[in-house]
Amino acid sequence: MKNVTRREFGKVAAAAAALAGVSLPEFSLAQQPLASRQFPPGFVWGCATASYQIEGGVHEGGRGPSVWDVFSHTPGKTFDGDTGDVADDSYHLYKEDVRLLKSLGVGAYRMSIAWPRIFPQGTGQPNPAGLDYYKRVLDELQANGITPYVTLFHWDLPAALPGGWQSRATALAFADYAGYVARQLADRIRHFMTTNEFICFTDLSYGVGQFAPGLKLPQAQVNQIRHHGILAHGLGVQAIRASAPAAQVGLAENAKVCVPVIEDRANLEAARRATREENAPFLTTLLEGAYPESYLQREGANAPRVEPGDMKAIGSPLDFVGLNVYNPTYVRAAGSALGYAIEPYPASYPHMASPWLYLGPECIYWAVRNVCELWHPAAIYITENGCSAADVVTPAGRIEDTDRVMYLRNHLTHLQRATADGFPVKGYFLWSLMDNFEWADGYSKRFGIHYVDFKTERRIPKLSAEWYRAVIAANAVL
Ligand code: NOJ
Secondary structure (H helix, E strand, O other): OOOOOHHHHHHHHHHHHHHHOOOHHHOOOOOOOHHHHEOOOOOEEEEEOOHHHHOOOOOOOOOOOEHHHHHHOOOOOOHHHOOOOOOOOHHHHHHHHHHHHHHHOOOEEEEEOOHHHHOOOOOOOOOHHHHHHHHHHHHHHHHOOOEEEEEEEOOOOEOOOOOHHHOHHHHHHHHHHHHHHHHHHOOOOOEEEEEEOHHHHOHHHHHOOOOOOOOOOOHHHHHHHHHHHHHHHHHHHHHHHHHOOOOEEEEEEOOOOEEEOOOOHHHHHHHHHHHHHHOHHHHHHHHHOOOOHHHHHHHHHHOOOOOOOHHHHHOOOOOOEEEEOOOOEEEEEOOOOOOEEEOOOOOOOOEOOOOOOEOOOOHHHHHHHHHHHHHOOOOEEEEEOOOOEOOOOOOOOOOOOHHHHHHHHHHHHHHHHHHHOOOOEEEEEEEOOOOOOOHHHOOOOEOOOEEEEOOOOEEEEOHHHHHHHHHHHHOEOO
């Protein structure tokens, strides 16, 4: 390192601090000036959760069973036989959850509505008590100045729907439910997301068998189920628009994030091309209003059956695209027909507490950039980003989750780059407000910035909550 005298060093630090508009004691020598870590004015900071993962109260207020109640009560399906019967008990403790949000200083909360609370049978007679619960939650948010961003389907499908997503009728039932909720709650909700993460409630649920209902069907049927999923989204968009014309409508999708192995032209182009191909059955199709020819050719006889009008609905214009971003897929240029190759993770590649959660914070930048360059959406939200960590409560009662802070800080650094490049990123929702039911992993994986003691339901802010509060206050990466 070049030798600098104390005097020279002081001068440089003072000049940098003056540029950044902060006083010297606040100036961290280890970081860039605050100005280059700043998010645009009005950037939306939020936290995310989902109904089945936090609510509990599964038999209350007239709620019908969901496929996740059935699945989690089937021996051997979830870690330790964990279920969402009680979860974070947000059905009763929602006011406390809103207090946590308020104390973080977030402007927005991404939550989901449980379809079987509104239509216990999936269709037919609505359940006023279910709707009243969400009115109470939404009113509490409003009283605290927090804007709701509401997902209509985050995997808790009413168990009563025959065949679940195997049936085309489920897509139509979803549209009825979406239209009903939008009509009833248009005065309280301005931002709707139709569905969350297609691949999880289609492939993983009906092909791999890892998620409810836990089936392992052949590819042709899985492709048809995918089609019903995106059709539900499209019909849902139309129904929301008809019922709540002033609402902003989008979705939350965990598109595969293709990161160029080297930031040069050839690899950048390969990553963009890969983004389109790798997301062919879902995001690509609904943003282009047609299945890519390459996808149809690849699937051949297994390609989905499409009815007249389906593609128009599926391609319904959106106000925003929500991206759930967790991990990178590294891509390089290749001489193959596709023009790219995916690099497998080496054995030593680091991951967070969930074995699938490979660490690659630049993925959040490439998620935004690839999607914007391919499809030019009007607005992008990061609808989820966060990580599991092996949190422990210290004898002093604290949770020092420095690994989670590291994960989040690095992702936000790369998200800031996307905003500085001028991409229309409007907001960021951290997954999750608090530890909750992590699907097949039950309560064994903690994603919250508040620790939940599942015996007492006590919530304790982790170091990451303290850090996020500071980030929000500064509107900058800290
Ligand atoms: C994606 C899902 O939307 C959410 O439900 C899940 O808990 C997180 N990722 C973490 O796996």
